[in-house]
Amino acid sequence: MAPVATTPPATSPQSPPPGGDCVAPLAKPVTVTGTGTQTVDLGEAPTGTTNIEIELACLTAGTFQFSDGAAIECAAGDIGTRSATGSYRRSASGTTRTTTITAKPGDRWRATFTYSKVTIKPWGVNTRGQTYGVTNENGTPGLIATVATNDKDGYVLSKELDVTPPTSLSQAAPTLPHLEPSPYTHSRIHMRRRHSDRRVRHSRQIAAAQPHKTNPE
Secondary structure, X not given: OOOEEOOOOOOOOOOOOOOOEEEEEOOOOEEEEEEOOEEXXXXXXXXXXXXXEEEEEEOOOEEEEOOOOOEEEEOHHHOOOHHHEEEEEEEOXXXXXXXXXXXXXXXXXXXXXXXXXXXXXXXXXXXXXXXXXXXXXXXXXXXEEEEEOOOOEXXXXXXXXXXXXXXXHHHHOOOEOOOEOEXXXXXXXXXXXXXXXXXXXXXXXXXXXXXXXXXXO
């Protein structure tokens, strides 16, 4: 099936956190419904292109691989649910024109591709001279943005998250140190240990808190 150009989605009013990705769409999204392996012609990449934003939905169970080797895997029970949809960002340049989805014959998918320019928002700096925000390709700020289990935002000293993974249940029992509800205020609160991989976005679960100040300014 030929690609279909669609109207660009409305830009989210939510600003990325300090250190986060600023994503600027550079072209209309191209939506394709495919079966098996298919190379999609996205047209000429606009000047300034750094990435392709991909939203892929599994229409059948299977493994659907992107051009750089990353993949989304869907089970039969995922189809028709949110678990069957994933977002991915692959690198691109002004010479990029195509991208490929690799899948087994008969496995069906639908994907939307958008050329974009991605830049990194600078980390913030508080009155103590500490950087704050999220981890990115430039490293880790002094205070890392976190999300509590009650959806409250906060910050924690990055050195307090540099913890050796436990090798026994007794080692896993202690909790991590304290949460900074904002880069400027302090409130001691225990954290629940959680280990996870990070590719693009960085997040850690912490015990429920009631920050008295969440605005870094």
